[in-house]
Amino acid sequence: MSALQTIVILGRQPALGLAELESLYGSANVVPVSEHVAGLAIPTDQIDLNRLGGSTRLATIVATVPSKLWKDAEKQLAKSIVEIARELPEGKLQLGLSTFGIPVTPAKLNASGLTLKKIIRSKTGRSVRLTPNPELELNTAQVLHNHLTGQTGIEMLIITTADGQTIIARTTAVQDIDSYTLRDRGRPKRDARVGMLPPKLAQILINLATGQKRSGMVLDPFCGTGVALQEALLMGYDAYGTDIEPRMIDFTGENLDWLDSQFGLGDVQMRIEPGDATSHQWEPKPDFIAAETYLGRAFTEKPAPAVIAQTSTEVNLIIKKFLKNIHDQLAPGTPLCLAVPAWIIAGGGQISSSTVRDAGRAPQRSVHEAYVSRGAQASARNVPRKFVHLPLIDQLSELGYNRVRFEHVRDEQLLYYREDQIVARELLVLTRK
Secondary structure (H helix, E strand, O other): OOOOOOEEEEOHHHHHHHHHHHHOHHHEEEEEEEOOOEEOOHHHHHHHHOOOOOOOEEEEEEEEEEOOOOOHHHHHHEEEEHHHHHHOOOOOOOEEEEEOOOOOOOOHHHHHHHHHHHHHHHHHHOOOOOOOOOOOOOHHHHHHHHOOOOOOEEEEEEOOOOOOOOOEEEEEEEEOOOHHHHHHOOOOOOOOHHHHOOOHHHHHHHHHHHHHOOEEEEEEOOOOOOOHHHHHHOOEEEEEEEEHHHHHHHHHHHHHHHHHHHHHOOOOOOEEEEEOOOOOOOOOOOOOOEOOOOOOOOOOOOOOOHHHHHHHHHHHHHHHHHHHHHHOOOOOOOEEEEEEEEEEOOOOOOOOOOOOHHHHOOOHHHHEEEEOOOOOOOOOOOEEEEOOOOHHHHOOOOOOEEEEEOOOOOOOHOOOOOOOOOEEEEEEEEEEE
């Protein structure tokens, strides 16, 4: 593998971002650096952050220090910043610092920022405005508000690696949070009763399904209000959506018309029609499937184990029928990425494997316990979560599908949820046998 050239800061659930990078750029070009940081052996200008739902920031590596001591990193940082400042257009410089894993406090980081500010002024004669650090990492809004990726902006990332080195990188792009908000909340038709697929998660589903292919037709057989379709169209794919409710098809149509008026979709094709995913015949055949399937009942409070078992059985039947129905309509090798439900038992709650197994005929892996970290700076504060899975996950081969395995991410890590949720989305990346 070539030397690392790019740093990617991963989102709230880093395993999803890591799998997305692996799907798009190949496992050989992706290196996990730390919990929320990945490295790519690809130039930064070849990475399109706008299509990455699981990553928040791109940076170009400018130096590597064979030490994890702050004083050594600070010395290299001063040298690199002066070199960068000399090459920027005239004007007052905006400076920001973010660290990942290196042993330093916010107070020390701010003090180092002031020192760097003085060094830049003395070496280049340029004035500098420092963005203060309330925490070790500046958030996306701070980077955008302070213009740290603009023509006279500099955000430097200081990252400790597992082998005790320190990477110095300069941020080149951050997620466009305003665009995500518009695509999520600005659409004319939304319906909380059928769930609201976040655009970022929709992007991840599409990237895990399409991989390195940049054209073709993406099918969402459970299209709802059309979020996955809108993200596929924005990426340049043709989009095909069906839903069992004609009302959802009407909503999707209005939303895609709005999308075209806002973003100008250009030369892409779209098709939407009513259809029950368990029996519909799709024509033409899609190249990829990317969908959030039926998630079952929405819960406002923690349900009893028997209720989860019953819900799991009902949802399992619908999705199993869908997989059987679409199987013979797909060409061998057609990739699918499906978000299916997994029920979270939070706070150490208990549900027996036998309860779910009896209701849904699930094998013993229907319940598993995972340790999920809270936030970018909380890797030491791991909290247990138990998940109840659909029985069909252990029957995928019998149903005619292969599950895609990732080198850097385990199957059980492909879960999307928030702390206060009961129903998670489990991502199944498959190919038709």
